[in-house]
Amino acid sequence: MDFNDKVVLITGASSGIGAAIAIHFSKLSAKLVLVGRKENNLKKIALYCEKAKGIKPLTVLADLTEDLEVENLVKQTIDQYGKIDVLVNNAGVMNMGGIKDANVEIYDKVMSINMRAVYHLTNLCVPHLIQSKGCIVNVSSILGSKVNTNCLPYNISKAALDHFTKCIALELAPDGVRVNSVNPGFVKTNILKDVGLTEDQVELLVKNIVGRTPLKRLVEACEVAALIAFLASDQSKSITGSCMTIDGGSKLQ
Numbered sequence: 001m002d003f004n005d006k007v008v009l010i011t012g013a014s015s016g017i018g019a020a021i022a023i024h025f026s027k028l029s030a031k032l033v034l035v036g037r038k039e040n041n042l043k044k045i046a047l048y049c050e051k052a053k054g055i056k057p058l059t060v061l062a063d064l065t066e067d068l069e070v071e072n073l074v075k076q077t078i079d080q081y082g083k084i085d086v087l088v089n090n091a092g093v094m095n096m097g098g099i100k101d102a103n104v105e106i107y108d109k110v111m112s113i114n115m116r117a118v119y120h121l122t123n124l125c126v127p128h129l130i131q132s133k134g135c136i137v138n139v140s141s142i143l144g145s146k147v148n149t150n151c152l153p154y155n156i157s158k159a160a161l162d163h164f165t166k167c168i169a170l171e172l173a174p175d176g177v178r179v180n181s182v183n184p185g186f187v188k189t190n191i192l193k194d195v196g197l198t199e200d201q202v203e204l205l206v207k208n209i210v211g212r213t214p215l216k217r218l219v220e221a222c223e224v225a226a227l228i229a230f231l232a233s234d235q236s237k238s239i240t241g242s243c244m245t246i247d248g249g250s251k252l253q
């Protein structure tokens with residue numbers, strides 16, 4: 001698999017799964033556009049990517065909930081590379097709590113990055129993806145379809161994202177643009193620390209999740225990255241509108 005001369009735009013590349021996606025594509029010789037808010041983290045990942053094949057990524061600091069920053073991201077990408085071949089909508093946040101704990105601000109915060117920003121960025125990238133006959137991979141979650149009581153806005157945002165994936169896959173198929181999602185189970189990243197869980201609480205959760213996962217293992221970020229690269233490659237040229245579960249069998253229960 002080779003992404004030589006392919007321009008791959010990855011949101012949320014400064015941490016966790018997005019960083020793993022960036023590193024994976026850098027080893028496949030892609031020209032990368034790495035997007036995040038934390039400058040130091042983004043630079044660190046960019047440097048790591050550059051070391052793989054000597055190709056310096058374009059890094060763009062952007063809060064994707066800000067419309068002008070999304071517009072600027074696409075402009076900078078086109079100014080630098082003239083095209084976009086692969087869009088990976090990965091940036092996202094989580095929340096804890098159900099309807100009894102809810103307030104509408106949490107709903108707005110989660111939906112604005114997990115769904116609205118994806119809608120906006122995708123909308124701006126689509127003309128370029130049609131031109132390149134490119135593809136989109138969205139990073140969703142098993143919680144888009146597996147019901148739980150712990151993180152309601154997050155679950156809703158990922159359910160919306162899955163439907164978005166399927167609707168635009170159908171719309172863009174005649175244009176030769178494929179659209180899929182990966183739907184991971186739990187992956188150990190910063191996402192839970194950012195909602196306020198301590199290291200000990202995360203470790204306890206990890207132990208519980210491994211214990212009840214049929215394959216008795218956690219999904220690793222690099223495995224999600226490899227699945228995304230497959231979905232973005234010619235090896236999957238008949239796959240569109242799919243939401244691919246990668247969860248060690250969790251959703252079977």
Ligand SMILES: NC(=O)c1ccc[n+]([C@@H]2O[C@H](COP(=O)([O-])OP(=O)(O)OC[C@H]3O[C@@H](n4cnc5c(N)ncnc54)[C@H](OP(=O)(O)O)[C@@H]3O)[C@@H](O)[C@H]2O)c1
Pocket residue numbers: 011012013014015016017018035036037038039041062063064065090091092093113139140141142183184185186187188189190191192194
């Ligand atoms: N970890 C899991 O168990 C799991 C499971 C299923 C799906 N996912 C999905 O995987 C994706 C990545 O999550 P992760 O686990 O890797 O979490 P993470 O380590 O917390 O990374 C989240 C990334 O999203 C970026 N981001 C958040 N809000 C942003 C905003 N407003 N504008 C621009 N960038 C923003 C962050 O950028 P900065 O850090 O630079 O601010 C960071 O790079 C998310 O969509 C998540 O829902 C995660």
